[in-house]
Every structure is written in structure tokens, then in C-alpha cells.
Amino acid sequence: MTHFEREIREQPEVLAKLLQSEHVRVVADALRDRAPRSIITLARGSSDNAVTFFSYLAAQTLGLPVASLPPSLLTVYAAPMRAEDTVAVGVSQSGESSDVVGGLLSLRRSGAVVVALSNDPDSSLVDAADYTLLQGAGRERAVAASKTFSSQLLLLSLLVAHWGQDDALLGALEAVPEAMTGFLDGSQDDLKHLALRLTHASSCYVLGRGLSYGSALETALKLKETCYLHAEAYSSAEFQHGPIAAVSPSDPVLMLALQDRTEASNTAAAYKLRAASADLSVVSSSPTLRDDATAAVSLPAGLHPATQAFVMVLAGQLLALHLATAKGLNPDAPRHLNKVTKTM
Incomplete structure (x- = not known):
């Protein structure tokens, strides 16, 4: 078994442990008392996909x-920011993404309250923050993130649930480990079939x-990293404002769709x-x-959209795993990549 597969399968246990921590509630209470007027996020790679999910959920x-702020505005251009009454959330599993760390320090000097989210308690990112949320995911050996991504997703979601005192959302998050376990234990034949259909594709849209949308971005990234597939992610609405013109019958399109308020618009886009x-x-x-698609993977019905989004992330990870296997690739060590990437 590859490290990537093993770490995918560790996720329910990692997330169940995170749910037992009371520290997120303490941080959320402190932020609520400060009554900020906006939130800024800083992240790269998979972490930026996690904060995309967070931005929708928090808003x-x-x-x-x-708003997701490009770190280069702060670390390259040294743009002055008026960050009073703002919470700045920096996310990096290693805590050593230099542009995220530098950007967070800049925002702190500009008056923002800074929250760091990392898997390393001794990281530079943690040192830069007023408040820290630790992922507790353990060492991740595969270069492609799995358990470090889902633990970021859960911590950010718990922060929102406690901050907003939203019991329904909190209940949905508490249901995540069991929902992911059920999906892992079920048949993956549809995912394997979908992976085989993508074996000879050179590109696809997600x-x-x-x-x-964060799930789509992360799935596209996993397909790039582990399968060397040129996968581009779009909002299904934004896709209709130009990119759809490039679609031909030879181009696979993968739609990740929740049963929530986006269902009607996704159905129209699928048509x-x-x-x-x-x-x-x-x-x-x-x-x-599903009935209108060439191929389909069924997600469990009747779940809160937040719960279902975690299962959707898991489906994307497994799709990447099965496609890499079908193509004879090692998902643990993608070419040109390191576990920690430092940019400015």
C-alpha cells in the first residue's frame, strides 16, 4: 500500500481526534468577542483550496x-494594508511557507488579529500568530496532501461553527468521520471505472x-500532482462565461455537485x-x-452539505489514487515536487 492510500484511510481517525479538542472553541470565542468586520486568508496549494471552502462557509x-489575499502583495510588492478590525488566517501544513509566514507578519503589523493553522507546533507560522490551531494529523509521507488537507478543512469549519454558535453545522461536522468511514468501506467500483475512463485523457475540467468549489480545486490539484493530468477547476457558473466554448467531445468534464442551493444551477450547467x-x-x-451524466459516482444522500463536502473531497482523493495506479505512477513522489515548498 502506498503512503498516499494509507494516509487517505487514516483520515476518519485523525478527524475524530480533532473533534474532541476544545481549543477551537476557545479561539472562536475570542474572535467573536473582537467583533471583526472582515476576514483575510493567506495560503498556497492545497491549503488555499481549504480556505476557499472556508470562505464560502464563513461568509x-x-x-x-x-477574501483570499495573494501573499506576493505583501512579500514581493510590500503593499500597505489597513488591517484594523480584520482577522487574518494563515494556513500551511508545514508552517514554513515563507510567503504565507511573511504575509501574516505583515498583516499583524498592520493591525490584524492573526490566526495560524498548521500541522507543526514549532513552525515559523505558529510563531507569527496571536492564536494557533494545530491539525494533529501526524507526519504525512506522501507529497500529495490528504489527511493534512482534510484536517485543515475540519479545523476551519469548526472555527466557523463555534464562532457562529451554529449547532446544526457543528452536528454536521461531528458526522464527518463516520460518513468518510462508510464511503471508504463501500464499493469503489464507480470510482475505478471513472479512473479508467480518464487513463488516456491529456486534460480535463473539474x-x-x-x-x-474547494473540493473541485483540490481534486484538480490531486489529478495534476499524482496523475500528471492537466486538470483545470472552475466554478460551474464561471465555466459558462467563456471556458465552455473550448469543450469538445474528447474533453472529460467532472462535476462535483452537492444537494444544496447550488443543485438547480449545477443541473442547468450539466444540461x-x-x-x-x-x-x-x-x-x-x-x-x-447522475442520470444525465456519461458516468457517475454516487455520494451518500441525506447528509448536511458540509458533511457531504468532506466525502466529496475523499472521492476526489480516491479517484486520483485509482488513476495513478491505472497509469502505473507512484502517487507518493510526484516529479518536480517536494513536501515543503518555499516561495516569496
Whole structure:
């Protein structure tokens, strides 16, 4: 078994342990008392995909604008920022992404309250923060993130749930480990079939919307990293504002769709894609979307959208694993990549 597969399978246990911690509630209470007017995020790679999910969840739950700031604005251009009444959240599993660390320090000097989220308690990112959230995922040997990504996702979601005192969201997050375990224990034949259909593809599109957009970004990244597939992620709405013109029958399109308020718009987008003769595959619990696709992977129905989003991330990881296996690639050590990447 590869490290990548082993770490994918460790996720329910890692997340169950995170749910037992009370520290997230303490940090959330402190941030609520400060009554900030906005949230800024700084992250790279998979961590940036985690904060994309966070931005949708936090804006919906807390009613605050959330913006992802390019670190280079602070570390390369030294742009002055007025960050009073702002919470800045820096996310890096290693805690050593130099542009994230440097950007967070800059925002702190500009008056922001700084929260660091890392898997390393002794990292530079932790030293730069007012508040720290530790992932506790253990060492991750595969270069491609799995358990460090989902632990970031859960910590950020718990921060939102406690900050917003949202019991329904908290209950949905508490259901995540069991939902992921159920999906891991179930048949993966549909995912393996989908992987085989992508074996000879040189590129594909991955679509999501709302809470599934971060999942789409992360799935596309995993397909790039482990399978060397040119996978581009888009919002299913944004995709219709130009990129759909490039779709041909030979281009696979993978849609990750939740059964929430985005279902109707995703269904409309799927109809347009099929009318354009797109090779559309769907990962969803929606029978309507699955029935209209060339290939489909069923997600468990009846779950809160936040719970389902975690299962969707897991499906994307497993798809990348199965595709890498089918192509004879080692997902543990992608070419040109290191576990820790330092940029400015």
C-alpha cells in the first residue's frame, strides 16, 4: 500500500481526534468577542483550496466578507494594508511557507488579529500568530496532501461553527468521520471505472460551486500532482462565461455537485454541457445529475452539505489514487515536487 492510500484511510481517525479538542472553541470565542468586520486568508496549494471552502462557509454562517489575499502583495510588492478590525488566517501544513509566514507578519503589523493553522507546533507560522490551531494529523509521507488537507478543512469549519454558535453545522461536522468511514468501506467500483475512463485523457475540467468549489480545486490539484493530468477547476457558473466554448467531445468534464442551493444551477450547467456533447461525469447524491451524466459516482444522500463536502473531497482523493495506479505512477513522489515548498 502506498503512503498516499494509507494516509487517505487514516483520515476518519485523525478527524475524530480533532473533534474532541476544545481549543477551537476557545479561539472562536475570542474572535467573536473582537467583533471583526472582515476576514483575510493567506495560503498556497492545497491549503488555499481549504480556505476557499472556508470562505464560502464563513461568509454564509458569520455574515462577514472573506477574501483570499495573494501573499506576493505583501512579500514581493510590500503593499500597505489597513488591517484594523480584520482577522487574518494563515494556513500551511508545514508552517514554513515563507510567503504565507511573511504575509501574516505583515498583516499583524498592520493591525490584524492573526490566526495560524498548521500541522507543526514549532513552525515559523505558529510563531507569527496571536492564536494557533494545530491539525494533529501526524507526519504525512506522501507529497500529495490528504489527511493534512482534510484536517485543515475540519479545523476551519469548526472555527466557523463555534464562532457562529451554529449547532446544526457543528452536528454536521461531528458526522464527518463516520460518513468518510462508510464511503471508504463501500464499493469503489464507480470510482475505478471513472479512473479508467480518464487513463488516456491529456486534460480535463473539474467543476464545483459553493461548498463544492474547494473540493473541485483540490481534486484538480490531486489529478495534476499524482496523475500528471492537466486538470483545470472552475466554478460551474464561471465555466459558462467563456471556458465552455473550448469543450469538445474528447474533453472529460467532472462535476462535483452537492444537494444544496447550488443543485438547480449545477443541473442547468450539466444540461448545457450535454448539449455541447461534453463527456460529463458527475460525483453527487443527486439522481437527476447522475442520470444525465456519461458516468457517475454516487455520494451518500441525506447528509448536511458540509458533511457531504468532506466525502466529496475523499472521492476526489480516491479517484486520483485509482488513476495513478491505472497509469502505473507512484502517487507518493510526484516529479518536480517536494513536501515543503518555499516561495516569496
